[in-house]
Amino acid sequence: MRFQSPESVDExxxxxxxxxxxxxxxxxxxxxxxxxxxxxxxSAVIDIKRITEMTTIAQDDGxxxxxxxxxxxxxxxxAALVTDWPGVTEAADLIGSTQIQxxxxxxxxxxxxxxxxxxxxxxxxxxxxxxxxxxxxxxDVPVEDIPxxxxxxxxxxxxxxxxxxxxxxxxxxxxxxxxxxPRTEMDIAVVGVGITLTLDSxxxxxxxxxxxxxxxxxxxxxxxAAKTLIGTTGDDPALDxxxxxxxxxxxxxxxxxxxxxxxxxxxxxxxxRTARIALARAKGEx
Amino acid sequence: MSQIHVITTIxxxxxxxxxxxxxxxLDVLRDHLDLTGSKExxxxxxxxxxxVIVDGRLVCACLMLAGEAEGRSVETIEGMADGDDLHPLQxxxxxxxxxxxxxCTPGILVATKNLLERNPNPTEEEVRYWLAGNLCxxxxxxxxxxxxxxxxxxxxxxx
Ligand SMILES: Cc1cc2nc3c(=O)[nH]c(=O)nc-3n(C[C@H](O)[C@H](O)[C@H](O)COP(=O)(O)OP(=O)(O)OC[C@H]3O[C@@H](n4cnc5c(N)ncnc54)[C@H](O)[C@@H]3O)c2cc1C
Ligand code: FES
Ligand code: FES
Numbered sequence: 547m548r549f550q551s552p553e554s555v556d557e558x559x560x561x562x563x564x565x566x567x568x569x570x571x572x573x574x575x576x577x578x579x580x581x582x583x584x585x586x587x588x589s590a591v592i593d594i595k596r597i598t599e600m601t602t603i604a605q606d607d608g609x610x611x612x613x614x615x616x617x618x619x620x621x622x623x624x625a626a627l628v629t630d631w632p633g634v635t636e637a638a639d640l641i642g643s644t645q646i647q648x649x650x651x652x653x654x655x656x657x658x659x660x661x662x663x664x665x666x667x668x669x670x671x672x673x674x675x676x677x678x679x680x681x682x683x684x685x686d687v688p689v690e691d692i693p694x695x696x697x698x699x700x701x702x703x704x705x706x707x708x709x710x711x712x713x714x715x716x717x718x719x720x721x722x723x724x725x726x727x728p729r730t731e732m733d734i735a736v737v738g739v740g741i742t743l744t745l746d747s748x749x750x751x752x753x754x755x756x757x758x759x760x761x762x763x764x765x766x767x768x769x770x771a772a773k774t775l776i777g778t779t780g781d782d783p784a785l786d787x788x789x790x791x792x793x794x795x796x797x798x799x800x801x802x803x804x805x806x807x808x809x810x811x812x813x814x815x816x817x818x819r820t821a822r823i824a825l826a827r828a829k830g831e832x
Numbered sequence: 833m834s835q836i837h838v839i840t841t842i843x844x845x846x847x848x849x850x851x852x853x854x855x856x857x858l859d860v861l862r863d864h865l866d867l868t869g870s871k872e873x874x875x876x877x878x879x880x881x882x883x884v885i886v887d888g889r890l891v892c893a894c895l896m897l898a899g900e901a902e903g904r905s906v907e908t909i910e911g912m913a914d915g916d917d918l919h920p921l922q923x924x925x926x927x928x929x930x931x932x933x934x935x936c937t938p939g940i941l942v943a944t945k946n947l948l949e950r951n952p953n954p955t956e957e958e959v960r961y962w963l964a965g966n967l968c969x970x971x972x973x974x975x976x977x978x979x980x981x982x983x984x985x986x987x988x989x990x991x
Contacts, residue, residue, distance in 0.1 A: 547854050548853055549897060551899070551902070571900075591853070591897070642965065643965020644890050644961075644965055645880055645890050646965060648889040648890050649891050649895065732964055
């Protein structure tokens with residue numbers, strides 16, 4: 547195996563394009579575990595942490611551009627980012643321990659393409675867009691279109707994600723992410739729900755985006771569930787309808803972490819709780 | 833296979849080593865540099881026994897390639913005491929018996945040193961969350977948490 551540390555995006559793309567067996571190394575918290583387990587045997591690892599533009603968080607067009615090499619801890623140390631997109635930063639804050647968060651990136655969480663990745667539903671609900679660089683230049687891709695199934699992405703050979711863009715936070719909007727795990731820390735989501743919603747001056751929901759994690763082969767954008775909230779104030783009947791729609795949208799499997807039936811049920815429960823937090827944040831109450 | 837030549841700073845000293853691409857920082861610390869204070873409990877990021885500080889950030893040395901250390905500043909348990917003078921956390925762990933077998937202790941000391949540098953006045957809950965990735969098979973954690981809270985109070989008093 548070769549270890550390479552390019553200092554520019556172009557150099558990284560050239561290295562990746564030249565070698566189909568090369569892998570990007572961001573925080574390494576997935577890749578190095580798999581390398582040590584013998585699950586992967588790349589010919590080269592391309593460390594992206596020396597590429598300056600990928601190591602910064604910057605305000606951009608009213609929103610935020612998060613470099614693909616930025617550890618999740620740094621996101622939570624950026625107070626104005628936490629204020630704008632608490633749903634995304636609280637999801638990033640759930641990735642493993644302090645030590646893991648010192649290295650793990652949300653772009654790595656996305657490109658690893660685990661169905662249970664915590665930051666992914668939160669980013670999808672926020673309307674996040676991944677910037678992808680490759681041999682033919684760069685393109686912007688909605689975050690939900692990067693994973694295609696467990697461990698699989700839509701990235702072509704030679705492509706890598708250079709940053710994640712979170713759009714300007716809409717006025718009177720709130721975001722939240724919650725997951726269900728059997729304990730409070732250090733576990734893999736059984737169900738995860740990310741919600742962003744916007745209110746009008748009367749407190750009615752005018753826009754909502756809901757994403758479900760760990761209950762399908764990839765993140766699920768629950769469009770019908772979002773519709774149940776539109777025009778409501780998020781009162782109890784509206785949240786009951788939301789829960790039913792989220793349960794219906796979930797397509798979980800039975801595994802050691804829970805049966806499909808249980809996970810479908812919990813999806814509704816967690817969606818309700820997440821919506822309550824997002825509503826409170828949209829009203830400036832939390 | 834050609835080896836990688838790395839120049840880095842470890843506990844304040846410029847250090848050079850040669851390593852294979854797939855070797856971790858933990859491999860190099862323990863097997864090449866004879867810094868065996870950092871332990872390997874799991875090798876998969878779960879236990880925190882290998883905790884070190886890299887450019888001010890707490891990380892698992894088992895989940896970092898040694899080649900990544902080029903030009904960085906690495907702090908390990910070996911750099912925690914000042915000669916024969918133990919760090920207040922080390923002293924307190926002894927006084928309050930916050931360790932039994934000791935395998936988790938270097939990682940927990942390095943992790944809590946980093947916490948107190950960032951937050952001299954943590955709540956008990958903050959200490960427990962900060963240490964969620966440091967597993968201890970022996971103590972049941974309470975003595976560790978009490979020793980950290982006590983040290984933090986002493987260090988604030990002394991400051
Ligand atoms: C102890 C432990 C606990 C964990 N807990 C959680 C948890 O609670 N929730 C959770 O969601 N995850 C968890 N994880 C998994 C992991 O930490 C996350 O998925 C993390 O976000 C991965 O990011 P990384 O930067 O470390 O990725 P890496 O390991 O560097 O990369 C992951 C994969 O994505 C590819 N890749 C990385 N960056 C890019 C890029 N910019 N462009 C293209 N491809 C790229 C790599 O080649 C690799 O295949 C845990 C891991 C450990 C070891
Ligand atoms: S040995 Fe590194 S976390 Fe266990
Ligand atoms: S003292 Fe034995 S593992 Fe903590």
